[in-house]
Every structure is written in structure tokens, then in C-alpha cells.
Amino acid sequence: MAFIQIKQLTKHFKDALKPAVDRFELDIEQGEIITLLGPSGCGKTTTLRMIAGFEQPSSGQIIIGGKVVHDAHFSLPPEKRGIGMVFQDYALFPHLTIEKNIMFGLAKWKTKEKKERTQEILELVGLSQFADRYPHQLSGGQQQRVALARALAPRPNVVLMDEPFSNLDAGLREKMRYEVTNILRKTNTTAIIVTHDQKDAFAVSDRVVVMNEGVIQQVAAPREMYRCPKNCFVAQFLGKTNLISGTLADDLKHVYTHIGKVCLPEKTKAWLETVTLSIRPEGCRLVDGGRYCGQVENVIYSGEYQELEVKVKTDDGRYESMILYAPVEQEIEVGQIVSFDIAPELVAVVEQ
């Protein structure tokens, strides 16, 4: 049996037209790191708050470690659920030292054990030398580690983190992604992390749950989700892509589109004849004598690569605008005619 089971979890706020969270269903294994990913307002925080017990669900069931913590007849209060919470703004007590901040969550522990556990957890997050400092004397990344240490100190069953990286600047953000996952892995902690950032989600999690308008769109490991997005929303939310429709060939391995025939990585299980393809820009490779060609409309330089907007002539005499990535060392000018191939492994059939 999965360690956490969430069944048909729904939250309908009073007077709202649609549920904020609609029949959310997920099983999570012990030690797994899950991210809830989706645009602002899609119901991530509400889901997390219901799991924590801060928000009453309208319906549904939550089971943690084989124990029902919420259903139609019963709701365990937050402090009894064995959950550690890390808030977006860290919510450290400004008037308490780092050591006291961590001890706060261990109020019921005996003094000696409390001291030992605090030392142990400070060591784990690499902050032993800062025990006597106050939160404002630490950097953003250090404060975040304190918040995580405080959540982990009472040995919770699960840690919930709401947008833990959003207050950090780019460089520190990458470092903290790495550090936070390291600490969670070392302690074999089950974690649910909320983020609206696809890079955060891919970097830290075993599985990603993409949500839109309160509804789960897809649950998959990062690589699988990027390679096989289930629908147009997921494909577009995970990065730039070209959505092009066409007719499936009889062999189920090719699609006839108006820019030409496109190869699929394997036989599709799509059961409709007309399908939509998601073609990733990095799968379109500029080569001499490529199968497809078009005129460069715009070049955007990003440092790591350049993004080309290319007008591809269609077989019915129109133009389809596509996005391609090209290596930065390649000199490309607006107006230039380029030819390219499409790597099948970066093509996916997606639902509308």
C-alpha cells in the first residue's frame, strides 16, 4: 500500500464557480519527492493546505501511513498528522535564535533529547556554527535551510513545502534545489513540493504532478513527462513547443502535416486519425539538405542557444511559423533560408 493515499480530494470555496481542487487523486511512496506544478491559481497551495489539515476539504479522503487523517466523518488536526511544513517566506521567529527556532517544534521532547536532536539537525543542514544567531543575520539560503531543519526536527512522516525556492535569486536557487533534495534523500523523507517553475520541478522530483484549473493533467517522472506530454497544456507548460496537427499514416509511425511528413519515435496508441503533434524546438536541427525548409523571421539570442522563428512553407501555399533552437556559434540572419530535420524522439502525439 502506498505511504500516502489521496482520494478524490476536492475543495469548493463558497461562492466560487468551479472547485479550486477537483477530485485530486494520487498515491505517494515512502521517501518519494513529488512536486505539484502548475500556473498561479491552479490549486497547488489549496491541495497542500488540505493535506496539512489547514484547509477543510469539501470531499475526499487522505490516508498517511495507513491511517485515515481525513474523510467525510473525521479530520485529524494538523499538529497530529506528523507533517512538517516549510512556508514560502520561511516563517522563522525573528526574536528567537536559530537553535530556539528549531527547538520550538520539539516542545514536547525532554530537554536532553531536544538539545541532541537540534544539534544533529543543524549539522545535517550544515548550520551548526550559526546556532546562536538570529534569522536576520543569515542569508536567504541559510534561512531556508533553517526552515527545513525546523520542519525535519520532529521526524515528520512527510514534509510539505510551498514555493520553497521562489524567494531566492537564480544562482542560489539552483544550489538550494540541490541541497534541499540532498537533505530529503539523506533522511529518506517523503516530500510534496509546490512550485510554478518547471525547472524546479524537474530538478528535485521523482514524479511531477501537473495541474491546471484544479484538475490533474498528468503524473509522471520528469523525463517521461517532457518526452511524452499527455496534452497541449502539459506540452506548452514544460517549455516551448510547436503544436502542429496532421493525419496519422496507416503504419501509426508517421503523421502527414502541412509542413510535410513527420516521423514519430514509435507506433502511436492514438486512436484518432487527426492528431496534434508537439515538436520541441531543440528537436529541429539545422542541416544542409534537410527535409523541411523555411525563412528566418526573427533571431533571439539567449547565451546558451539562439531561438529562431522560422516561416515554413506549407504544401497548400501558406506559411506555418515554427520555433527552432540553433547553436550560438552558427551565424544566422533574418531573411535567410534554412533547412532542418526533426528528431523523432522530440516529437509526441498530444491530446487537445
Ligand code: ADP
Ligand atoms: P496556487 O497555489 O496554484 O496558485 P491556490 O490553491 O492558492 O492556487 O488557489 C486556487 C484557487 O482557489 C484560486 O482561484 C484562488 O483564488 C482560490 N482560493 C484560494 N484560497 C481561497 C480562499 N480562502 N477563499 C476563496 N478562494 C480561494
Ligand code: MG
Ligand atoms: Mg500557491
